[in-house]
Every structure is written in C-alpha cells, then in structure tokens.
Amino acid sequence: MGRLNIDNINQHVRAAEYAVRGELAVKSEELRARLGRGDQSLPFGQVISANIGNPQQLDQKPLTFFRQVCSLLENPQLLEKEDVLINALGYKPDVIERARWQLKHCGSVGAYSASSGVPAFKESVAKFLERRDGFPADPAHIYLSNGASSGVNTLLHVICQDDKSGILVPIPQYPLYTASLSVLNARCVPYHLDEARAWGTDLATIRAAYDKARAEGVDVRCIVIINPGNPTGASLPEADIRAVLDFAAAERLVVLADEVYQTNVFVGQFHSFKAVLRAMQRDHPDGRYHAVELASLHSISKGMVGECGHRGGYFELVGFDPAVEAEIYKFVSIMLCAPVIGQCLVELMVNPPRPGDPSFELYDREYNAIAGGLRERALALHAAFAQMEGVECAEPQGAMYLFPTIAVPQRAAEAAAAEGRTPDEFYCMRLLEATGVCVIPGSGFGQKDGTLHFRTTFLAPGTEWVGSIVKFHQEFMDKYR
Amino acid sequence: MGRLNIDNINQHVRAAEYAVRGELAVKSEELRARLGRGDQSLPFGQVISANIGNPQQLDQKPLTFFRQVCSLLENPQLLEKEDVLINALGYKPDVIERARWQLKHCGSVGAYSASSGVPAFKESVAKFLERRDGFPADPAHIYLSNGASSGVNTLLHVICQDDKSGILVPIPQYPLYTASLSVLNARCVPYHLDEARAWGTDLATIRAAYDKARAEGVDVRCIVIINPGNPTGASLPEADIRAVLDFAAAERLVVLADEVYQTNVFVGQFHSFKAVLRAMQRDHPDGRYHAVELASLHSISKGMVGECGHRGGYFELVGFDPAVEAEIYKFVSIMLCAPVIGQCLVELMVNPPRPGDPSFELYDREYNAIAGGLRERALALHAAFAQMEGVECAEPQGAMYLFPTIAVPQRAAEAAAAEGRTPDEFYCMRLLEATGVCVIPGSGFGQKDGTLHFRTTFLAPGTEWVGSIVKFHQEFMDKYR
Numbered sequence: 001m002g003r004l005n006i007d008n009i010n011q012h013v014r015a016a017e018y019a020v021r022g023e024l025a026v027k028s029e030e031l032r033a034r035l036g037r038g039d040q041s042l043p044f045g046q047v048i049s050a051n052i053g054n055p056q057q058l059d060q061k062p063l064t065f066f067r068q069v070c071s072l073l074e075n076p077q078l079l080e081k082e083d084v085l086i087n088a089l090g091y092k093p094d095v096i097e098r099a100r101w102q103l104k105h106c107g108s109v110g111a112y113s114a115s116s117g118v119p120a121f122k123e124s125v126a127k128f129l130e131r132r133d134g135f136p137a138d139p140a141h142i143y144l145s146n147g148a149s150s151g152v153n154t155l156l157h158v159i160c161q162d163d164k165s166g167i168l169v170p171i172p173q174y175p176l177y178t179a180s181l182s183v184l185n186a187r188c189v190p191y192h193l194d195e196a197r198a199w200g201t202d203l204a205t206i207r208a209a210y211d212k213a214r215a216e217g218v219d220v221r222c223i224v225i226i227n228p229g230n231p232t233g234a235s236l237p238e239a240d241i242r243a244v245l246d247f248a249a250a251e252r253l254v255v256l257a258d259e260v261y262q263t264n265v266f267v268g269q270f271h272s273f274k275a276v277l278r279a280m281q282r283d284h285p286d287g288r289y290h291a292v293e294l295a296s297l298h299s300i301s302k303g304m305v306g307e308c309g310h311r312g313g314y315f316e317l318v319g320f321d322p323a324v325e326a327e328i329y330k331f332v333s334i335m336l337c338a339p340v341i342g343q344c345l346v347e348l349m350v351n352p353p354r355p356g357d358p359s360f361e362l363y364d365r366e367y368n369a370i371a372g373g374l375r376e377r378a379l380a381l382h383a384a385f386a387q388m389e390g391v392e393c394a395e396p397q398g399a400m401y402l403f404p405t406i407a408v409p410q411r412a413a414e415a416a417a418a419e420g421r422t423p424d425e426f427y428c429m430r431l432l433e434a435t436g437v438c439v440i441p442g443s444g445f446g447q448k449d450g451t452l453h454f455r456t457t458f459l460a461p462g463t464e465w466v467g468s469i470v471k472f473h474q475e476f477m478d479k480y481r
Numbered sequence: 482m483g484r485l486n487i488d489n490i491n492q493h494v495r496a497a498e499y500a501v502r503g504e505l506a507v508k509s510e511e512l513r514a515r516l517g518r519g520d521q522s523l524p525f526g527q528v529i530s531a532n533i534g535n536p537q538q539l540d541q542k543p544l545t546f547f548r549q550v551c552s553l554l555e556n557p558q559l560l561e562k563e564d565v566l567i568n569a570l571g572y573k574p575d576v577i578e579r580a581r582w583q584l585k586h587c588g589s590v591g592a593y594s595a596s597s598g599v600p601a602f603k604e605s606v607a608k609f610l611e612r613r614d615g616f617p618a619d620p621a622h623i624y625l626s627n628g629a630s631s632g633v634n635t636l637l638h639v640i641c642q643d644d645k646s647g648i649l650v651p652i653p654q655y656p657l658y659t660a661s662l663s664v665l666n667a668r669c670v671p672y673h674l675d676e677a678r679a680w681g682t683d684l685a686t687i688r689a690a691y692d693k694a695r696a697e698g699v700d701v702r703c704i705v706i707i708n709p710g711n712p713t714g715a716s717l718p719e720a721d722i723r724a725v726l727d728f729a730a731a732e733r734l735v736v737l738a739d740e741v742y743q744t745n746v747f748v749g750q751f752h753s754f755k756a757v758l759r760a761m762q763r764d765h766p767d768g769r770y771h772a773v774e775l776a777s778l779h780s781i782s783k784g785m786v787g788e789c790g791h792r793g794g795y796f797e798l799v800g801f802d803p804a805v806e807a808e809i810y811k812f813v814s815i816m817l818c819a820p821v822i823g824q825c826l827v828e829l830m831v832n833p834p835r836p837g838d839p840s841f842e843l844y845d846r847e848y849n850a851i852a853g854g855l856r857e858r859a860l861a862l863h864a865a866f867a868q869m870e871g872v873e874c875a876e877p878q879g880a881m882y883l884f885p886t887i888a889v890p891q892r893a894a895e896a897a898a899a900e901g902r903t904p905d906e907f908y909c910m911r912l913l914e915a916t917g918v919c920v921i922p923g924s925g926f927g928q929k930d931g932t933l934h935f936r937t938t939f940l941a942p943g944t945e946w947v948g949s950i951v952k953f954h955q956e957f958m959d960k961y962r
Contacts (some may be wrong), residue, residue, distance in 0.1 A: 309821035340790035
C-alpha cells in the first residue's frame, strides 16, 4: 500500500471545490469523445461547452495583427525575409516593426524574463492605464502574470496571514476565489449580490456580512469585487464602486478588483476601481482615501482578445507598503516568470494598432465584429430564456455569461435528492445528457438559499443549441410538473 | 496607514528564501541598466547572468524546427500559403505537417486545453517515456504543466498534510523546494549529498536525516531527488537510484524525481527513476516495490531545447491512489491549464524529427552543436577553477552548473561579517562588482557548515568572463590574505 490516501493528504486541497471543471465538464468531455468515435446513440450531434469562457474553442478567431506578430516572435528568422512577409504573406510594416521592438526588449520568447515581466511591456501597460483612467500609473507596481488566476493566487497567498484571515467574496462568484481560500485555509466571508438590482453590490449586505464575520472573530482584511461580474455578467455603476471604496477606506480593507471582463460591456460603461479611487483621493484632500490598498487585475483571456490558452495577464498594486510589495515580488519570482509570449500578447492588448497604422483597419474590423457578435448572441440567448417557463434572467450587461434563475417543480427536486444532487446539478446533468449543452449549476458559484440558477456562456455560434435548451426545458418541466 | 505590513501578512511567504532571483540578481539588473544608460564608471563592459539557467538569454539559439512549427501555430493563416512557406521561406513539409497535426488536436493555441493537457500531446509523452525506459507509460497519468516548477508546487501542495509533514530534500538543492515548503509551512528534512563522491546520494546520510526527523516527531513522507543535480551538476549512478528506491519502498516514502536536466549529461548516462523502478518491480515478483509512489518531472526549459520562457513541462505519476490523483487533477484544474504553446513545445521535445524526416539533418546538427558547446564551456570553466587558489570543483558531469568549493582567508570572513553577510555572499557580491559576473552563493542552495561554494552556469559564450573570474579571485585572495 502506498503512503498517500485521501484521508492523509492535504485536506485543504481536498476541501476545495472548482465546479467549472468538475463532474459536468468531465462528463461533457466523455460525451465529446464518444461522438468523436462515431457513437450514434446520443440524441445530439455535438457537445457545446458553455461551461467555460473559452472563446477560441468555440467560434472566436484570434486577432490577425496579434498572431502575425507572435509568428515572428516565435521564428525571428522570418524577419530576414521582409519582402516575402510583405509581398507574399501580406504582413504590414507595423507587424514587423512591433515584432522587432518586442524582441529587442525580451531577447527571445524562449528566455526567462525578469520576475515581474519585461520592463518595456510593463511601461506599455502603465501607458494604457493612464489613457484608460486619466491618472498616472507606475510600471514599478505592475506585475505581468500567468493569466489573472495566478495573480489572484499570489495576492491571496500574501494577504492571508492564518486561518483567522477573512476575505469578502461576492456570491455568486468565480470559484477560483473560494477554491484558493480553501487551499490556504483562510476564511471566505460571502456577501450576496443583489439579483433584483441586476446583480449590483449592496453596501448594507456587505456591511452585514462583514459585521457578522467580525463578531465571529474573523480578521476580515480584503474585499474581492468582480466587475464586470462572473458569473452574473453585471457591470457595476460608478456609485457602487464609490460605496465599496468608501467602506474599504473606513474599515481598512484591501480591495481586490478582478476586472478581466472590462472590455465585455454592453450596457453603460466600465468604471475601473483605480480611476474611481484616484478621483476620490483627488476630491478629498483630507487624505481619507489615501491609504487604500488596491490590487486590480486584467487578462488576455477574455474580451475581444480571447487568448486564454496563452496564459497572460497583469495586476497593478496601488498603496501597498513597499515591504509587503517586496514579498509579493519574491513570491512571484519563485515561479520564475509569466510565459513570455503571453507577456507579448499583454503588450499587444494594451497597445493595439491605432488609427492611421497600416494594420488598424483590419484590427478594428475584427475587434468590432467580435464585440457585435457577442452582443447579438447574448441578446438571442436572453430572448430564449424570456420565453422559458419559470426562468428569469437579467438583461445582459457584460462579461461572457448569463446567469438565469430557474424554478423547478417539487418532483424534480425530489428526483434530484434521490440522486444525491442539488436540483440545479440535476437540471444541468439532464440538460447535458439530452442536448450536449454543458452549463454549470448555480451551486458551483454560490446562490441564495432556495434559489436555483445556472451559468452559461454566450460564446457558441448559431441558434440551434439555444433552441435545444428551450425544447429540453419544456420537456423537463412537463415531466416533473 | 494601509492594512498590510510586513508583520501581519503571511509569515510563511515571508520566511521563504529564493536566492536565484535575490539580492545579487537584483543588483546585477541594476548594473546592466547602468551600462545600458552609457555609464562608463564600471570596471566591466557587460553583465554576465551566470546566476540562472536561462540558455536563450545568453547564447543558445532555439531549435529551428521547433520555432518554425510554433510560427505556424501562432498564425495558422500561413498554412494557406504552403508554396510560400516551402519555396520562399524554406519550411520543410514535416514542419507544416506537424503544425497541422498539433492544431487539429489543440484547436487553437489561444484556447484553454483540458486541465492536464491536450490528450494527443500526452500520448506523445507516453510514447517517449516508453522509448526512453523500455516500459509502458499511460497518458492518463501524465500532466502537462507550466514548467516543472508548477508541477513541484502542485505535488508538494497535495503531499503535505500539515506542519508535521516532512520532505527529504537534498542539500545543496534548487531553492524552489525549500521556498515551497516554507510557503506550505511543512518541514524540509535536509540530507547532504556527498561532495567527495561527486555529489552522489549517500544512503547512510539519508537514513540518518530520516531517523533524526522521525525522532523529532516529523511525519516524513516523501524524498526529493534532483538528477542530474542542481546546483551540483551530478549525474547519479544506477546503484544510487536503486538504493533510494529501496529505502523509499521500505519506509513508504513518495519519490519525487526532478529530472529536468536529463539530456544535460556529459559523463556516464542518465538513468530515469521510472526505468529503474520498473526494472526492480519486474525483478522482484514478491511485490516489495509495487507500492512505490513515484512522481517524475521534466521540462522544456533546459537541455538543448532551452525554452524556459515558454513555461512548459510535464510530470508522470506512478503508483498513486486514484483518489489522491483525482485531488491532484482538481488542484491543477483550478489554474485552468498550462500555456498551450508550451504544451506544443513539450510535444516537439518528446517527438522531434527522426532520421529520414526532411527536418532531421538540421535539427540533429543544431542539437549536437548545442550539446557540444555546453560540454566545451563546462570543461573550460572547470579548467579555470582548477588553477584558482583554494578552489576545488568536481569534474562536470551534467546539468548546466558548476558548484565549486572556495576557501577564503579569515580576514575576508571578518569583512563579510562586518557587512552582515556570509563569506560566500560577500565573495559573490565583490565578484559582481568587479567583473559584472553574477553567480549565486552556496548558502542560497545549502551547504555543509564550514564550507563555502558558489553556483555558476556555464552557458555564457567566450572565455573573457572566465578570465575575469580568475583575475578577480587572485586579487581577492591577495587583498584578504
């Protein structure tokens, strides 16, 4: 018998839950493999992975400018044949120029970079933040990361001191947060988002969660905000952000702003925590907001870039003690550096072709086509949900997800219990088996007691799969009514 | 005042040490920046980063076949112009064929893959292991990772249960191990390698370290072996590996074999732990070795591939309880997947062009030139150390490092103490300031009390920097004699 068994390994890892790639995802891959082997016995012809925001697995094409640059970074020998690139392959001069510039600064995409990223790329990020926010940004406080997930992992590792440390996490949430806190054996302090107000933040709810945790002896030290929301798709109004920052300043909470969906906004406008904080600091010279510690994260995985397989991202620190920041730097350095080609894509994301550049027109056309396509798909899916019995769904505002409420008959809840599943897990499993559409039950993200939801991406093309959900839902309701 | 300070953050992170990117590395980057700004006041014209195994930062060129494939993966539109690729750019048909095959299996390098890697690439790894070891390998137990470091991080996270869990770690060691154990608040149980026997493993030493830790109440559950060694460069004889496996079987220890330098072997031959274990299992049908749990790791970062900036690697699990392996899978899935282009490079590493393939001749020539160059540089550096007063260095056997012993005069030790440094830190700091050569003091890896070492890579080209070390050393000895 070996040394390790389920009871003597790290029980904090065991306790972690990550539904995005859990049972349903595994089952969907099995079904996909059966279809691939020519299995004709399934009631559908394809599996739709609406469980995960993976744009390029579905329909989204990479942006041509970005990938042309990457092809030259991977094979710099091509730069010796500029005439072939331009005349035979249609590469524009700004593609070649950017590749030369990035190579000059990283040396080779096969070499380790500095631990926090290639300095010149961090400068591009800082300039982007300045343009976006209208306030200065300092490359010294920018860290290029292996996607946003590794940034979150780094920050939670440093922020959490022990098993009394608590982090306010929105519910529903992206399960990276609860899973990481489980592994760290720190406390998740859940606060519910307000479904009735399009999943906005409600300060009274946040304060109640904070007070309750404090009363239980939890050392609450940080609040996580996901904006635009995952899984909710909500895009926060500026007033909500101000209220959160005001609360954080008063209670001395670190603010962790997960802003990876910042370009996926259909309704209203994205407001960055950094811009709102700097405006509050400017408008209150009494210094009451000057000590706020803010970490904000972004990624190449989402938005119109959609390069999640390349694992690139960054986080910016504002207001951190230099000694604490040195520990963040050290923690990052143990894993050496973020993938360098991912760093190059971060640089391209924050510094894309501009009007007048040779590649601008194509870039702009592709970018807008993706944005428009996402919006159309979101609206079509929302319209389908509107006609489904017992389903309610907020208007799509942003991100890549809808998170409808479902009400299932009592007999369905009983059948679920008989299988040892929650009703939403039961519903999603039946949906997968009947249609090949994989979505995630709301319980994987957290939801108010007595409510049921599921999260679906709106990345998949076409309307057939949406129709199959509608049809399944009707049959499910009829069966268990 | 902000919430976080050095005393209230995670003290296990604070306690972690990682010298490879510590004070000397930071200082060397400052010096490099000064030279870049045209500073003429330094006594050298370039900084040599011999502190880190970063082949492509120095002189090593990427393998052409690998990067040609990557350029097509990044820009699949190029595959529509096969004639240009072949006739104008010199791409061989097997480059195009491999890119098409990899794209067929990953979809897009911009899409997330399955959590443990693209299934077809894991099959290539399994076939490679079968060819290398002469024993079957199962892709279901292979996990593609973000370099070997993330694999080590994953495995230590699952293996360590609590602050009583102990891991046997060789001293000197690559500091990833001690740093990760610090962060996890688990126990490092150091065992010294035998410098007199070319840094081999000595079973009596291992057993003594094990017994001592057990007597102190440590739950020792795993032994780490780095073979070929880092920082020692040692390549273990088969007898040492058998002895370790025998001990692990008797004491029910998980074996973690870090084999990232497996192709960097100059003397003798690389023996994989997997091959030796399978042979022992075959030769002892009484089953005494059947329960051994072995995790072995490999990477694209080292060897003749040298693609560390791409962050690719894998680990294979042998003999793990399926329920434990499921937890490893879940842990990996929280970080989604390894960089997909890094996964593609893993596939290329384990499945390179073969004799008769159109790209074979060039691949083979490049590969052998790199291997030969490394060997030459190692020998030249070793010869230089041989002529230095008070320096002793084992014959180069493998990896990318030499780890000489130095003996410094008493007055140098006193001067070091006055600066609050260990004598080897003091020596390395003076070396950097005088020559621009950055090496790492032995204390960053661990060394026997009363001994001093430093680790240097032998990746840098030319002999000038070696000469500057010899000259510095003479002056240092003269000054403090």
